[in-house]
Amino acid sequence: MTRTRAALVALALAGVAMLLALGVWQLQRRAVKLDLIARVERRLAAPPVAPPIGAVARDDEYMKVIARGRWRVGDTYTQAVTVLGPGFWVLTPFETARGTVLVNRGFVPAGMRGKAPSPRSGTVRGLLRLSEPGGGFLRTNDPAADRWFSRDVVAIAAARRTGPVAPYFIDAEANGGGWPRGGLTVVRFRNTHLVYALTWFALAGLVGFFTWRIARVGRGD
Incomplete structure (x- = not known):
């Protein structure tokens, strides 16, 4: 050779x-x-628990939670694309005995920005989701202009002067078909x-x- x-x-x-x-x-x-x-899948099959206090780990994501308290004023609209088309997620602060947590009440079409009906129920059921710092859709969040491309709980709380909030948000479960439309969390892993x-x-x-x-x-x- x-x-x-x-x-x-x-x-x-x-x-x-x-x-x-x-x-x-x-x-x-x-x-x-x-x-x-x-x-x-085990978390999704488990009964809901009270939201954790303080820091959470990645293993806590998609945990089923239930919280009771009262809604605070101040919706934040973050850009979204869902099976219903483009629009916005509506995030609202929810005050509980354990502290305040941002709740993604669900999706609204683009034409409903700033017009989402006020929440009524004092109970929130849904999935724990980790904060999404920075932005999304290849764009950076712009708090000064109130343009949000991701659900960054720290930045949103600071912009809204909400005070201390949990380092996560809750994706609300389906609410019977009204607006905002809950229950659209996609739990899929490629x-x-x-x-x-x-x-x-x-x-x-x-x-x-x-x-x-x-x-x-x-x-x-």
């Missing part, structure tokens, strides 16, 4: 090793994703890691086969 051919074989073998490593990595990511899905893993392994096999052929030709077989 010539030196050039040997170098090509060595390079190809390194490529095979890299492709196999990528396949294994995707299988590891798949295991993590499946564990996440299983944990979220899980294509097995497809990617099989792709990397197939490429590794293909490169390995051609490497074997090159090596055989180099030996004069």
Whole structure:
């Protein structure tokens, strides 16, 4: 085998090793994703509990919660795209015995910005969601102009001078079809890691086969 051919074989073998490593990595990511899905499904199946006090962990997201208290004045409209089309989420502060939490009361069409009916019930049921700092839709929140592209509870509370709020918000459950329309939380996790893993392994096999052929030709077989 010539030196050039040997170098090509060595390079190809390194490529095979890299492709196999990528396949294994995707299988590891798949295991993590499946564990996440299983944990979220358990939270969704569990009965609602009182919202936690203080900091929350990522594992707390999508926990079913129930809170009782009174609504405070000050809706905030954050841009949204849902199965009902483009519009806004309506976030309203809700004062409980444990403190104030922002509640995403639901979705309203674009034409209803600033016109959402006032809430009445003193009980909120829904899912705990982590704050969304910074912005969204490739745009940054602009508190001075009251333009919000994500549900950033810290920034919203500061802009509204709400005072201390929980470091999360609650996505309200379905409310019977009125506006704002609750219950539109999408709990879906993209899980294509097995497809990617099989792709990397197939490429590794293909490169390995051609490497074997090159090596055989180099030996004069």
